[in-house]
Amino acid sequence: MFTNILGSLRATTSRTCGLSRSIRNCSSVCRKNALDLTAKSRSLHTLKPSLVLTYSRLRPFIKVPGQRNLFIQTQETPNPNCIKFIPGCEVLPEGTIDFPNIRAAQEAPLAKALFRTPGVVGVFFGTDFVTVTKVDDDSVDWMVVKAEVLATITDFLASGLPIVNEGFELSSNATEIYDDDDDTVQYIKELLDTKIRPTVQEDGGDILYVGFDADSGVLKLKMQGACTGCPSSSVTLKAGVQNMMQFYIPEVKRVEQVEDEEEELSKSVFNEVEMEIQTRPKPT
Template identity: 50%
Template sequence: MFIQTEATPNPEVLKFLPGREVMAEGSRDFRDAEEAKASALAADLFDVEGVVRVFFGPDFVTVGKHPGHDWPHLKAPILAAIMDHFTSGRPLFEDAGEAAGHDGEVYEGETAQIVAEIKDLLDTRIRPAVAQDGGDILFNRFEPDTGVVWLHMRGACSGCPSSSATLKAGVENMLKHYVPEVTRVEQAL
């Protein structure tokens, strides 16, 4: 098994490409070892000293490190953990329901149509571009009274120095152009 690594715009995050599907649908962000208990792979990665965040995308894993640790010392144990997981045949999640999503709010009428347009743009144009950098952007909510769209930045995008520029210059401009009801985009915590 050959695992490629790619730098991301966030110097504290590396993207690992195992050459196979990681998550069939969606993505999953692990912010600490407690959250990582849902996945054997995520837990194994958090066992590597210096790992502070793990993110699963469709065909990649991004790993965030503590600024006090260096990638040359972390890459080998991270690569070993990823290789061991995929060669073992273990499932990604202990409980199949763990991969399920977010966004439980129900929108109606014209607002539902606006939200559908926003989600379509995110899924077809924005998320694929962001995934190339090892991250993801997920819809959180839309406030029809103010026109504000709230999004979650995940993976390499979370905490990236250029994420606010990406959010404002790229995502906000595109959403405002195609969905005139959008007035602004903000990052949900």
């Protein structure tokens, strides 16, 4: 009888130990699941503040109902204040258009919309790209401006509105050869159109023929888009354009850049307004 009791006690003890081990295992699993849930919660909490920025970055890749997929690439230019936006569709049928200020963009709905972006001071259209220039101020962050510009271009292209109004004059005739052009001017325009302008347009800008003085040998050109205000524009003009012109056309002795007084005035006024806004005391 004593042996039977002892066997029962041993069996009970064994079941108790097994139950205890099961409880410990369940407890360990619960703790592991709790840690996993906590980690996931923290991860979601960390990601939450970046949802708006992520949407802004992905917006150019969103498919708009009734439209094809929009894929807008961005490309840096030699000018740190300019970025080239490539929407993957035709912007202009030919030529280029420069908008140095919002007044010049009254007949170009897309350019007018881009000028509403804080910090944007210039817009330039090529056949398949848009170059945007921001104010030369370190406090204006390209990350913020770029997101706004991408959203504006995406929404505008999805709307189906014309990029420029019908009848708007393009700069494709900047190197057009006229009957009264002498041989030297014809050579200059041909060299600009075939060798120089395509390279400059790859960097988001353009160079236009303004005039040539045969007596002094001075060739006057106008730089647009990313070339305007670029720190390396003088090097491009002298070491690049001037050397090529002198190599092929010995009559060219010097190349000079021409700037519109209206463009310089608009930039000066914009910079003054920006400075006044920044120095204005904040309301308490």
